[in-house]
Structures are given as structure tokens and as C-alpha cells.
Amino acid sequence: MAGEVVFGLVAHSLALLADAGHMLTDAAALGLAIFAAAMAARPAQGRWTFGYKRVEVLAAQINGLTLLVIGVWIVYGAVRRLIDPPDVEGGIVLVVALVGVVVNIAATLLLSRASRTSINVRGAFVHVLNDLAAFIGTAVAGALVLATGWNRFDPIASLAVAALIGWSSWGLLRDSTRIFLESAPAEIDPDEVGRAIVSADEVVETHDLHVWTVTSGFPALSAHVLVEPGADCHAIRRGLERMLVERFGLDHTTLQVDHARASTTPIELTRLPRG
Missing domain, CATH: 1.20.1510.10 (Cation efflux protein transmembrane domain)
Structure with a gap:
């Protein structure tokens, strides 16, 4: 040099x-x-x-x-x-x-x-x-x-x-x-992730959904998920975690799963009633 x-x-x-x-x-x-x-x-x-x-x-x-x-x-x-x-x-x-x-x-x-x-x-x-x-x-x-x-x-x-x-x-x-700035990874569409979550059985809605990158190759997700009254929250959470890993490569997830109240009005990313 x-x-x-x-x-x-x-x-x-x-x-x-x-x-x-x-x-x-x-x-x-x-x-x-x-x-x-x-x-x-x-x-x-x-x-x-x-x-x-x-x-x-x-x-x-x-x-x-x-x-x-x-x-x-x-x-x-x-x-x-x-x-x-x-x-x-x-x-x-x-x-x-x-x-x-x-x-x-x-x-x-x-x-x-x-x-x-x-x-x-x-x-x-x-x-x-x-x-x-x-x-x-x-x-x-x-x-x-x-x-x-x-x-x-x-x-x-x-x-x-x-x-x-x-x-x-x-x-x-x-x-x-x-x-x-904690933007979602380029290869992961947060809207698609939200739709995948609410399409699961017994899930009513999800909100406060965040997808970000901690560092290269380390994506993370957190979300609040509401399920039907009487549903098994833990079983649904485990199923969602498996789906997020398999479909989106998200293996670092934090999901808060609660029962929806009967009067709950879906706010966003809500699944339509089955016909």
C-alpha cells in the first residue's frame, strides 16, 4: 500500500x-x-x-x-x-x-x-x-x-x-x-404472516404483529393472538410456532395467545366466518 x-x-x-x-x-x-x-x-x-x-x-x-x-x-x-x-x-x-x-x-x-x-x-x-x-x-x-x-x-x-x-x-x-430501523426482512411479508396466523383453526384475530431483524440471518416476530373461547391456547401457540418456522423461517417468535371475549370486535387481520 x-x-x-x-x-x-x-x-x-x-x-x-x-x-x-x-x-x-x-x-x-x-x-x-x-x-x-x-x-x-x-x-x-x-x-x-x-x-x-x-x-x-x-x-x-x-x-x-x-x-x-x-x-x-x-x-x-x-x-x-x-x-x-x-x-x-x-x-x-x-x-x-x-x-x-x-x-x-x-x-x-x-x-x-x-x-x-x-x-x-x-x-x-x-x-x-x-x-x-x-x-x-x-x-x-x-x-x-x-x-x-x-x-x-x-x-x-x-x-x-x-x-x-x-x-x-x-x-x-x-x-x-x-x-x-427494525424493518421487516425483505423476504418476509408481514401481511402474509398475519393472514397465515388468522387462517389457523380457532384463531379469531391477531394484532400488535411485529416482524424485524435482530441481525443478519436472525429474524424475529412478536404478536398478540386471540382465539375462540374454550380453545387450547398452548396447543394453538405451538401449532403457530411450527407454521411460522416452516413457512417463513421464523424460529424466534413471541406469541401471546388469549381467549377472545364474546363481544370482541375484530380490529385487523380477522378471519372471515366459515361458510
Whole structure:
């Protein structure tokens, strides 16, 4: 990385300097990912009733923010160099970028073996994948500068890399923010879950239905369920729990099941009387 900074300054290449800055954040991202994974593995205790699982989500959001900052910095530098391009040493850019491609292919293959169901691991993987793409773009720009002598290929390549970084940053920030705001998982429709609950035998209605994500791969549900007078609340709860696991993959559920009063007026998600 230090060598890339030196060669970037010698070659007057923004693309190499941008890659060096991205590699610095990669190292920080990987360190943060390892720390977050270690914290997430710690058991729940005291006031931390869910443990430290959302540290992984926080790490992913930090990674997304650093990617965004890097992308903005690259765009700023690229626009300046498009207006007033310096002389770029295309040969140096090409050689250094090709070395970076080899190193990042190895890192990408290593991380690709890890499970990317974790948003934290996915954040680290996106960092390294973006770095690989950046080096490929830089190598192409170096070759074109070397072949044509047109120095603006260097900032153009930087803008392409910045676009990729911005797209990746948006994905991480969107997904981590959805978890922090306790939005329902993208693959689970709360309305469909509610209809499935009230379609069960002897269920009258359900309300206060909440579906959220504690951390990646850990969806949770809570609901208040009213059943017909005289129905077996415990048996119905167990049946609903099995259905929620089988149909929606919800194995962390909290269901309060009570008998409905005779005068109860259904409020929402009420089953229609059987004809």
C-alpha cells in the first residue's frame, strides 16, 4: 500500500492513489469485521439481552460510510484532473495495477469461502471486490495512457471506480439502516404472516404483529393472538410456532395467545366466518 502511494505520486496517477486509499480502508474494514464477528459470538448477558449481534450491523454501516467518503473523494480528484490533467506515467500505472490485481484476486477468493449471509462479512467482501475492480480499471487506464498518451484515461477510470464504490456503499447502508430501523426482512411479508396466523383453526384475530431483524440471518416476530373461547391456547401457540418456522423461517417468535371475549370486535387481520 505504501509502495502504491509512492508510485502513484511518481506516476501522477489519481487511480493509483485512489486504490491506495481504498486499500487502507480495506485493512480497517477487515479488522473491524474480525472484531465485530468476535463480539457477535459473545453470549447474551445482563442488559445485553440479545448479546452483541448488532455489532456486525454497525460494522457494516461503518464500512458503507467509509466507501461513500472514498467515492466522493475520488470524484472530486477526478473532476479536477479532467479539467487540468497532469502527465501520467502509463507504464508505472500498468505494472503496479497488475500486481494489485493478483493480490486482490487472492484476497477475494479467500473471502468468497466465508458465509456472506452475515452483513458484516459481506461488507468486508465488498471492500475487497471493489478494490479488485479498481485495480483492473487502473490497469486498463495505464495501458490506454501508455498506448495513446491521452492522460485523461486515468481520471476517467477513477470515475468508473467511484461509481462502483457508490453503488456498493448504497447497498450496505440501505441494508444496515433497515435493520437498525427494525424493518421487516425483505423476504418476509408481514401481511402474509398475519393472514397465515388468522387462517389457523380457532384463531379469531391477531394484532400488535411485529416482524424485524435482530441481525443478519436472525429474524424475529412478536404478536398478540386471540382465539375462540374454550380453545387450547398452548396447543394453538405451538401449532403457530411450527407454521411460522416452516413457512417463513421464523424460529424466534413471541406469541401471546388469549381467549377472545364474546363481544370482541375484530380490529385487523380477522378471519372471515366459515361458510
